[in-house]
Amino acid sequence: MTDLAVTTVDTTGLVLSGVVEDRALDVLFDDRRIWSFWSVRDTEEDPSAPPGERRIAWPERMVRFLDGPTRLRVRDHVAGTVVYDEETVFGTGEERIAFVNKSGLPIALDKSGRFHPEFSVRSDDQLEPLLEAMHRVIAILEEEGIAAFPAYGTLLGAVREQDFLGHDSDADLGYVSRHTSPVDVVRESFRLQRALARRGMATFRYSGGAFRIDVEESDGSVRGLDLFGGFFAGDGRLYLMGEVGVEFREEWIFPLSTVTLAGHEFPAPAVPERLLEAMYGPHWRVPDPAFKFETSEEVKTRLDNWFRGLSPYRRDWQTNRAHRKGDVNAPASDLARRLAADTEPHVHVLDVGAGRGSDALHLAREGFRTTAYDYVPLTLRKAGRVAAREGATLDVRMISLTQLRSVLGEGARVARDDGPRAMLARHVLDATTELGREGLVRFAAMALRGGGRLYAEFATGEGEAGEGLYPVPLDRVLASIGRFGGSVVSADVEPGAPGRAGRAVVVARW
Missing domain, CATH: 3.40.50.150 (Vaccinia Virus protein VP39)
Structure with missing residues (x-):
């Protein structure tokens, strides 16, 4: 890792040298992390270049911001080692590069490659409405006979850091239905969406088993609160929208335990570590802002056929x-x-x-x-x-x-x-x-x-x-x-x- 370096920075991307092992790297503009990538997984090798040299292009959504001076740093996300640190100028702009949205809020690329205000740049007061919405949604679902809990990145942050992940940009809830048929799980999900809509919540459906609740934060920005449904199939596997399909024991979910998130207590799976391993693999404890789900084709096909048939090609189109x-x-x-x-x-x-x-x-x-x-x-x-x-x-x-x-x-x-x-x-x-x-x-x-x-x-x-x-x-x-x-x-x-x-x-x- 000590020989890893950034040798070229230009308007097309970065060139790395000394790449031996795959490492998660953060790219910072004026001390703000904007983007993260893996040194092997996300880069390309140039056959004509020396061994260990690899190139990565700037994400398309970043390019329009690259006009002006900045202090550009690249660091190892886990070790904190800085492999590049230079005052850099892109284009002809004179004002320092600022990654902000139309409302002036600082933004960064999330794991899906979209710009959002990260939790790391939000104050406790700004995030309080999201936490309150999580409590409210969980309570409404409980009235509907559903035991919901933080899931995916929100559960990961609660277990690993007792807080939201700084590089995350939305909140996730999940639940495991008592139904065992995908059709009944879909019907139940629509019933839950109607229950939330009756209480004045704005929602947007992703698939037959997942939808989003829009939450307005204290400064008027809107944060997504995703609700993912799941169920135990007859084959002894747990399927949870949108990425989980693994052998799992019901006692690892029920009865629910608790976790602490940003000073708030929430329900949690009985053994949350087991669910996090199912979601993120055995290395879930290691921070990875550039994480990408590697769901098997078998699981993706099942989830598509059961739940995403309502919107084929949507992910590809997005x-x-x-x-x-x-x-x-x-x-x-x-x-x-x-x-x-x-x-x-x-x-x-x-x-x-x-x-x-x-x-x-x-x-x-x-x-x-x-x-x-x-x-x-x-x-x-x-x-x-x-x-x-x-x-x-x-x-x-x-x-x-x-x-x-x-x-x-x-x-x-x-x-x-x-x-x-x-x-x-x-x-x-x-x-x-x-x-x-x-x-x-x-x-x-x-x-x-x-x-x-x-x-x-x-x-x-x-x-x-x-x-x-x-x-x-x-x-x-x-x-x-x-x-x-x-x-x-x-x-x-x-x-x-x-x-x-x-x-x-x-x-x-x-």
Whole structure:
């Protein structure tokens, strides 16, 4: 470890030399840890470079901050040994680099690669609402017959440090259901979500067995409190959303014990060390701010099939850079322009699968009341902010086309509104499952009844399509439209180049 050094720092990343063993390294800007990585796991070897030299690129989300001077340090997270410490300048900026969000709060990259205010930069007063929310949620769940306890990083911090982990950014609760069937566990999870919503808590569902409660801290920032459901299956294994599937004894969970977290006493598994080993492996006692779950394919497949079938590809879509690329002010697609030309100004336009939102923003600027839908709607926030500044009407909403509850609920909500509607769906049919395709057409049938039109574009035929797209037979789409009561106005196919799928544009009417 003593020979490990950082030999190059530039706008592309870092180059390490003397890498012999895998070590967790922290990267600090002006004495604040912003990012951590492992010296072997997360780096790449250059075949033309000397042995022991490895390179790592700056995370994409960091790059926009790298403009100005800073004191850059790289240190071993466990040993504390500093392997690089230099005043460094990036770009042409003159102000010192500051990693802060739009509210001015200090932020750092969490283990999922997203920027959040870490617990290390929050005061006790600022965290008190989160602790109170944890107590309240646990109490409400107890009324519902559920014994919840801190889980994952929150349990780890309580057991190892009696406090929140400084590099963590959200809180986790878990529970083990008395049910043994995944279907009953899902039904129970929805029941718990409704119980919390009745008490005024804002929630967001991740899967059939997990959801988030939004907690407002004392300065107005919102912190996530995740609730993960679990159960003992008939094979003697404990499955806990979202990463655990191991042989486990019930007496390691029940009866609950207690732990202390930031001066507060909370319930805990009977033997919390056993659950932490199941979550983080045998080395859970060693701090690791760059930890990555290495869930087996078998466990991931089971959890996907049991609980995440409501939102297939969501995790891939959240981490896929393709839908984050480009400018929301980019020119509108041909299909969006065609819809605008065919549609009267007073029509409400629904853009389903809106991605970055450039089409939705264009339609709003054209004077249409526009609603942009996605099942990962975070990427639409910028388009919503731009529209608000310009006085255009652009709402952002979540819909999961693979979840019947979401389709029926949103379809009923939209159908109650007065006035005509039109729907845009670019590369949705070819980016989802068969269930999702049915969900889109069902949503169109509910929202467009009475003369509204659906404008859909998708890859079709043989050959490769774009990233994350899978060609869909045209006749299958037309049959689905007919099955849900629609009539096809036009269906045009543009053949693709050799080895590439073609492009279909369908306009249907209800």
